[in-house]
Amino acid sequence: LRWIDLTSSETTGDDGADAIQGLSQTPKTLPCRYLYDDRGSELFEQICDLPEYYPTRTEQGILTAYVQEVAQLTGTCELVELGSGSSRKTRLLIEAYSQGHQLQYYPIDVSTGILKTTAQALLHQYPKLKLCGLAGTYEQALAQLPPRQLDNRMLIFLGSTLGNLDRQACDRFLAQVKQALKPGEFFLVGVDLQKPIEIIEAAYNDTQGVTAAFNLNILRHLNHRFQGNFQLDQFAHQAFYNPVDCQIEMHLRSLQDQTVVLQTLDYQVSFQAGETIRTEISRKFHLPDLIAVLENHTLKPLQVWTDPQAWFALLLCQR
Numbered sequence: 001l002r003w004i005d006l007t008s009s010e011t012t013g014d015d016g017a018d019a020i021q022g023l024s025q026t027p028k029t030l031p032c033r034y035l036y037d038d039r040g041s042e043l044f045e046q047i048c049d050l051p052e053y054y055p056t057r058t059e060q061g062i063l064t065a066y067v068q069e070v071a072q073l074t075g076t077c078e079l080v081e082l083g084s085g086s087s088r089k090t091r092l093l094i095e096a097y098s099q100g101h102q103l104q105y106y107p108i109d110v111s112t113g114i115l116k117t118t119a120q121a122l123l124h125q126y127p128k129l130k131l132c133g134l135a136g137t138y139e140q141a142l143a144q145l146p147p148r149q150l151d152n153r154m155l156i157f158l159g160s161t162l163g164n165l166d167r168q169a170c171d172r173f174l175a176q177v178k179q180a181l182k183p184g185e186f187f188l189v190g191v192d193l194q195k196p197i198e199i200i201e202a203a204y205n206d207t208q209g210v211t212a213a214f215n216l217n218i219l220r221h222l223n224h225r226f227q228g229n230f231q232l233d234q235f236a237h238q239a240f241y242n243p244v245d246c247q248i249e250m251h252l253r254s255l256q257d258q259t260v261v262l263q264t265l266d267y268q269v270s271f272q273a274g275e276t277i278r279t280e281i282s283r284k285f286h287l288p289d290l291i292a293v294l295e296n297h298t299l300k301p302l303q304v305w306t307d308p309q310a311w312f313a314l315l316l317c318q319r
């Protein structure tokens with residue numbers, strides 16, 4: 001099993017600085033990538049199977065229907081996947097792109113555990129696959145992708161993870177995507193679209209409480225990682241649609257006045273009862289706006305596929 005740990009390189013000299021920065025703001029925030037330690041990635045997998053959480057199965061349906069078309073449009077290429085997680089949807093792409101070729105696949109994820117487990121499973125299922133996992137953030141990975149073994153590459157960004165980036169971060173990210181691609185290469189992106197608010201809010205407030213556990217796990221992760229003393233039962237999950245910014249927001253609401261210490265960061269933060277930490281935004285896109293943004297970054301949408309209800313879209317872009 002080949003994999004490269006990018007987190008140990010100098011690019012992360014300030015580990016934890018972004019958490020301190022977010023918690024020091026008013027209102028408080030945390031970078032959503034802290035949701036994804038190994039436990040968080042497991043909980044996210046459970047979310048994908050919830051009856052209320054429509055994005056995964058909707059995107060899977062689109063991919064199932066159009067994966068051959070995608071492969072025809074790009075021709076043979078290497079696959080680089082950002083935020084690969086369990087790679088469940090990627091299996092469709094792996095199968096389509098392995099036909100008659102030896103496929104090179106680079107999954108990238110911040111959860112080293114899920115990255116390795118998934119890689120093992122994929123290699124077992126597809127013995128001919130040439131796989132090299134990259135453990136790190138998108139920024140780290142895009143800045144130091146392994147050299148091409150083939151003349152054509154596609155960057156894959158599924159699950160509407162693009163929606164976790166605000167406009168500014170999205171612009172920075174797309175500029176990096178463009179930089180990582182050579183002219184003529186491809187970017188395949190899946191995004192959640194606008195739809196009735198009740199459907200969106202239900203997807204982030206499931207009746208089994210898995211999303212609540214996923215949200216609260218960010219505090220457990222910080223406790224582990226930075227010797228913190230967040231009391232998980234003193235915070236409550238909250239998710240609601242913000243119509244101004246067209247995004248669902250996940251928050252953790254402090255149930256009492258309290259002070260929390262993150263020892264290894266030498267940092268202390270106080271909460272008033274009712275005060276929240278915003279842990280994630282998940283933007284719901286208006287397709288024409290997104291297409292314009294992609295075009296601005298010279299990532300030209302070649303083809304857009306949606307499900308019959310137009311809840312979700314898959315866009316194949318070419319640099």
Ligand code: AVJ
Nearest residue numbers: 047159160161164204211282
């Ligand atoms: C896969 C990261 C895009 O924003 O919908 C699921 C994560 N958060 N339930 C999303 C998530 C709450 C998911 N992303």
